[in-house]
Amino acid sequence: MGTPHNEAANGAFAKTVLMPGDPLRAKFIAETFLEDAQLVNHVRGVNGYTGTYHGTPVSVMASGMGMPSIGIYSHELYHFYDVDNIIRVGSAGAISPKLKLRDVVMAQGACTDSNYAHQFGLPGLFAPIADFRLLETAVAVARRMGVEPPVGNLLSSDVFYDKSGRTMEWGAMGVLAVEMETAALYCNAAEAGKRALTICTVSDSLVTGEELSAADRQTTFTRMMEIALETAVEMAKQP
Incomplete structure (x- = not known):
């Protein structure tokens, strides 16, 4: 089996x-956290890996940037590869003054x-919402x-480069941060x-103009990755 964007086997x-x-972040997660990680997809350089985390099978694959890109990859994972759970792990720009740099949202x-x-x-x-079981x-x-x-x-x-200058108006309605895929x-x-x-x-704040350094991003993103991986383990325990 395969698709125009994914060469992985059944x-x-x-x-x-x-x-x-980022495909390189997918590679980092696989090499840093997964045991016996195997590259299962490399079409267009979008790295996909499968290994185990604390004995639980887990995969990681890049989504690319933006909704059309994650729309393709997530559709294929759900419909053609029998994936049940997708956890996006990315960066976001704060548009709420309640958020600080390094917050995991x-x-x-x-x-x-x-x-x-x-x-x-x-x-x-349509109102797109998270799966409550995954969120909980x-x-x-x-x-x-x-x-x-x-x-x-x-x-x-x-x-990404908003010419309207109106992104912050969403913050006035309680929206926490801006990204491009969810x-x-x-x-x-x-x-x-x-x-x-x-x-x-x-990773940055549109409210204060602050940004994380490259070193800070690596450290903070690692905590986010660990939360997602531990969530995968917990989900595997549930019926």
Whole structure:
């Protein structure tokens, strides 16, 4: 089996897949945390690996940047590779003054300026939300690790270089941070009857203009990765 974007064989992916945007971050997770990690996909340089974490099979594959990209990869993982859980692990820019750099944020829902959900032909606006079981498990894992994660809405935008200058208006409605993938991932999970969750690290703030250094990003992102991996282990224990 395979797709135009994924050369992996049947059964090559575990039931839970971590999805960072960057293929090199997928490689880092596999080499740092997984035992016996095997490269199962390398089409277009989008690295996909499967190994074990504390004895539990876990996969990690990059999503690329933006909703069209994660839309393709998550659809194929859900529909063609029998993946049950996708956990996005990425970065986000704070648009709420409640957030600090290095905060690990979990997306209960995803506002969006994208037209991605139009394809489903619904007679209104679909509200993309996380799977509660995944979210509840991840929050419990984070608390065990001494992390109290802010949980709420993220903004999934199609635009990185925003010429409108209106991104901060979402913050006035309680939206925590902005990124570019979650709404499409949550839509695909809903359509497939599967589970999805986004866990992001605040790497910069549109409120204060602060940014993490490269060294700080590596350290903070590692904590986010550990939360996601421990969540995968907990999900494997549940019926």
